[in-house]
Amino acid sequence: MGILIIIGILILVIIILFVGWRYASQRRSLPCPVWMKWMLDPPFAWMSGRTRKTIEYLDVNPGMQVLDAGCGPGRVSIPVAKIVGQTGNVTAMDIQEGMLAEVRKRAEKEGLSNIRYLQGGIGEGKLGKEQYDRIVMITVLGEIPDHERAMQEIYGALKPGGMLLIEETIRDPHFQRVQTVRDLAGGIGFVEKGWHGSRFNYCILLGKE
Template identity: 40%
Template sequence: MVISPMTFFVVVGLLLLVLVVANLWWRRESRRRSLPCPTWLAGFLEGSLMDWVLGTQTTLDRIGLRPGQRVLEVGPGPGRLLIPAAHRVLPGGEVIGLDIQPGMLERLKTRAAQAGVSNLTAIQGDATQPHFPPDSFDVIYFCTVLGEIPNREAALRECYAALKPNGILSVTEIFPDPHYQSRATVKRLAEAAGFRPEVIYGHWYFFTANFAKA
């Protein structure tokens, strides 16, 4: 069967339109109820190609992890960032991943074991609820997660309580993630939770904003 150029462009245009509408719907609904990135999409967050596309090492450089730190990632998914983060905090440091979906945590644990990582703990829970004693962490970071949480304010308040004095909150956003949050929104939400802006790295389409617990 031969497809005319016209038919080809109409089909591609319709597919793009469906994708854009689905993204907008997902984004809008996520403000009202929890609709996390499904576990079957975890594969899109794994592998060296995705590390390059999503700037995994650049993000970790910007967060500024150091040996000996105790670090929490909110919404680690299959561990694209958390597994290399576990290496970066050695010797003496440890990393914890808090994710709302058991399926993501199973994938994270399997991949951490395959990578020979032993200083990583996976915890299931909703970031808007308290899970840790006050002053537990040197660094808490989010990457393409904040917009998936309907009550972003509550999640950032929990982070504030769980960070040590002068601890770092780091938020990375990547366009066109359906839940992308702008730099202005991230700054507004972080300041409302009590954080002090420190530095913003990158451009609007891939940025990391770091804040300190005031």
């Protein structure tokens, strides 16, 4: 019985932390801590099935300019940099320098020199106009207090015909419902190009006409 009580208390604490983090993140930016980078993406040489699907949906080709907005430790930045090659470029953007340092380390290990590093938050005006063919946001939107401002900047940074991929999972404290994303994106001017997954774990592809 003692063990069951302890397990129950641990589960309760996890639930409280999850709800508390989600509530607080709606009021100010609370990105995933740098010390959790190994849990987010272990630095293995192979790509996970999840990462392969994300890149497949993103439809990246050699020579493209790609922004990994809220890149974390580089789960998507590194493999995409390999695909776009030396004629293309990946901008790894994150609000935390510690995350960018991890991407740099992994890029050096892989011999990649086509990654640009940009520290800052989405919506801060650090992105240029019509710079990117593809932009990817993996469980990032919910970490940003001003969703509309961030999406407007993302829209402006895309080239005409460019696409934005947003990936969300219920496991993330900042999870955004697909209808919330659709309403926000439609108001900005995005056109939905595709949707994959379920209500609780999905990728949505949005185009700029």
